[in-house]
Amino acid sequence: MRKVLSRRRRGIKENPDLDITTFLNLMVVLVPFLLISAVFSRVTILELSVPTGAGNSSTGGPAFTIEVVVRNAGLELSNGAAVVAAMPKKDEAYDFEQLTEMLMRLKKDYPEKTDATVLVEPDISYETLIEVMDRVRETELKEEGSEEVARLELFPLISIGDAP
Secondary structure (H helix, E strand, O other), rough: OOOOOHHHHOOOOOOOOOHHHHHHHHHHHHHHHHHHHHOOOOOHHHHHEEEOOOOOOOOOOOOOEEEEEOOEEEEEEEEOOOOOEEEEEOOOOOOOOHHHHHHHHHHHOOOOOOOEEEEEEOOOHHHHHHHHHHHHHEEEEEEOOOOOEEEEEEEEEEEEOOOO
16 A cells, blocks of 8 residues: 655745724614614612611601501501501402502692512512502692693602511
């Protein structure tokens, strides 16, 4: 058997040029699209705090607290010491309308009050917690004879915690 040796021509290899035209075309289209779509996405951050005790008032007078307790059976509104109102579920749904009415009455009685505490049981859904927090923070009022909707701020400073 005979081996055949082949010789390769050894020459100077040149690196091929990269054609980035297609990539630049993609970037020209993609960058404006991402900039435009970023304007429409909003992230809202709500600052929350840990609830304090019911008797920790710096004014020395009787402390009035607003606590909304979210339970599996329904909603409870308390003043920190006793339950003021209980709103059981209706057709397996929380009665947010009644909660809003009760909070509006409290705001009317205590207009300077801006803080409230939301206490939830461990197995309450996240969506329910957010809905309760939204109802505690503000409500929408429709003016009679008009299509305009006015926002009424109720208790914007919210503390969250575990229900007792």
